[in-house]
Amino acid sequence: MTRQPYPPARRDDVVDELHGTSVPDPYRWLEDSDDPVTKEWLEAQESLFAAEVKALPGRERFRERIAELLKSGSVGAPVWRGGRHFFMRRTPEQEHAVLYTVDPDGTERALLDPMRLDPTGLTTLDAWQPDKEGRLLAYQISVGGDEESNLYVMDVATGTRVEGPIDRCRYSPVAWLPGGEAFYYVRRLPATEVPQGEEQFHRRVYLHRVGVSTEDDVMIFGHGMEKTNYYGVAVSRDGRWLQISASRGTAPRNDLWVADLHASAHEAPELVVVQEGVDAQTGLHFGRDGLLYVFTDRDAPRSRICVTDPATPQVEHWRDLIPQDPEAVLSDFAILDDLDRPVMLVGWTRHAISEISVHDLRSGERIGSVPTPGLGTIGGISERPEGGHEAWFGYTDNTTPPTIQRYDARTGETTLWAASPGAVEVPPVTAEQVVYRSADGTDVRMLIISKPGTEGPRPTILYGYGGFGISMTPGYSASILTWVEAGGVYAIAQLRGGGERGEDWHRAGMLAHKQNVFDDLHAAAEHLIATGVTAPDRLAISGGSNGGLLVGAALTQRPDLYAAVVCSAPLLDMVRYEQFGLGATWNVEYGSAEKPEEFAWLWSYSPYHHVREGVPYPATMFTVFQSDTRVHPLHAWKMCAALQHAQAADRPILLRNEAETGHGARAVSKTVELAADQLAFLARHTGLTG
Secondary structure, three states, rough: OOOOOOOOOOOOOOOOOOOOOOHHHHHHHHHHHOHHHHHHHHHHHHHHHHHHHHHOOOOOHHHHHHHHHHHOOOOOOEEEOOOOEEEEOOOOOOOOOEEEEEEEOEEEEEEEEEEHHOOOOOEEEEEEEEEEOOOEEEEEEEEEOOOOOOOEEEOOOOOEEEEEEEOOOOOOOOOOOOOEEEEEEEEEEEEEHHHHHHHHOOOOEEEEEEEOOHOOOOOOOOOOOOOOOOEEEEEOOOOOOEEEEEEEEOOOOOOOEEOOOOOOOOOOOOOEEEEEOOOOOEEEOOOOOOEEEEEEEEOOOOEEEEOOOOOOHHHHHHHEOOOOOOOOEEEEEEEEOOOOEEEEEEEEOOEEEEEEEEEEEEOOOOEEEEEOOOOOOEEEOOOOOOOOOEEEEEEEOOOOOEEEEEEEEOEEEEEEEEEEEOOOOOOOOOEEEEEOOOOOOOOEEEEEEEEEOOOOOOOOOEEOOOOOOOOOOOOHEEEHHHHHHOOOEEEEEOOOOOOOOOHHHOOOOOHHOOOHHHHHHHHHHHHHHHHOOOOOOHEEEEEEEEHHHHHHHHHHOOOHHOOOEEEEEEEOOOOOOHOOOOHHHHHHOOOOOHHHHHHHHHHHHHHHHHHHOOOOOOOOEEEEEOOOOOOOOHHHHHHHHHHHOOOOOOOEEEEEOOOOOOOOOOOHHHHHHHHHHHHHHHHHHHHOOO
């Protein structure tokens, strides 16, 4: 393939001195997205990418097949309020999922369709919460992928908007008080009240009364606290108990308070400390039986459920109900109490495979299990707020589009409640979970998905994430199925830093231990090669966000091990990451360059700073999104320029820079285009021709 020359990118003599270390940053000018020089460079990169990707064989075939498999659509679990329930569904031809309600008489209605709000497809529904009676709905929408949610309130019966927009509500929980007259929510302070550059932080908890100006909202909590705090807020079903949690950024710990709203005013709740300054995560559920159920990883890294009286919520009063399992991670629970013997359903993940056990609600004794459709992933267990004998949960696996299952505790049976609406022909695949050994001797698991009957070294994509306690569990993926159907192998490594084995597994891959994550990926690659699944010239790696950091570090640490890389929405300049997007909320995961010891951790692997001239690097595609307000695309821009300058091999370094798209939700057609480009690029550089 005749390749165009890379767009010229000047290398400036910019060097910072940090804790006695010289830190070069030759492409700092690319941090300014408004600079005409940066815009010119991006336009040139776009032209280069368009020329390269146009010549990739199989791109149209990948696009068609991914689109076909995405016609499965999707469906979400029901949320019951009063006589109604609410759920999300996307039909085969829809760009976005639509929020529906089913009225007490059984009539189904579409409440919120993002395409009706905005036919361009750029508007996304970020969150929604009906009030306790199902009469009003709070919902949040944003435009162009920026996730800058505006909050609105709708009258469910008529579909009319009765409130909003309320701005600065990104990631805001909504906790309704009974009657639908007011709710607690989280909102950032106005930009005029915070230091420049900190507009994304400084959240506060407010009480808002429907129909009253937000200027009259009462600040309930958050004044004088850490600027990067995230807050959770919830009100018990009966309206008596308020709980507020605070986490510094994405730290795996929270402070927690409760207030009795029957004994103090809604505008001035008298908060009682449940835990404060404790290195653990805890959440509360106020039962219909008057007891307080505590979900916590305090002294239990795989989590446990305790019970106490709401009037004495502190740890010294907790009684273990469901103790920590020696192997499985406790993930969720629901209470079914319209039974002669009330029960608790408890969700677990065991080596990333979901299961649900049934326990006596009073003693915690295990008395059974919930039948599930297979060895896959269960997405949350829900019940009716007023109680009952039924529960609903989502289910998916490698070949099953999302379904909603209904469990009846009276019969012990699980039945299909709702399936994804589209009929698709899913290709046959085999999935095998293997165990391999990392550099320090730690056993790590990996799921290997392949086409039945294929043998010998095959083009393989190795995917990983390894951060923030997020687990890699089986799920329906049009991209994976398309790649495997074409003859490739797709491997998903359950790296340290994730949550597959609980909080200890997470912490083994964060802060000073981040190198463990990269070592786990390298060891996964070596295992795939040693067992004949693939070969170095047929092996690609892929990751996004924190997974983009993963593959960025991997390609600089072991460029010999990988033939191709897709690096999406990545963090790559780990010295300056805190200064952009939501970076300051992640120093609890990575560390801060402002502290000498933590700077040393970051400097040891920061991908941008480990690019070396004259090294034959893998073929690399960076995919970034211009409206990404979480991870600024400057990371990929700077790394792309550095790799294009340093590359000693005849393998391309490309930048796919997408406008009006952000880090999270997107229209289906945009997902198809992105996935097709990624697979076609990886196929070209791993030899996949099927």
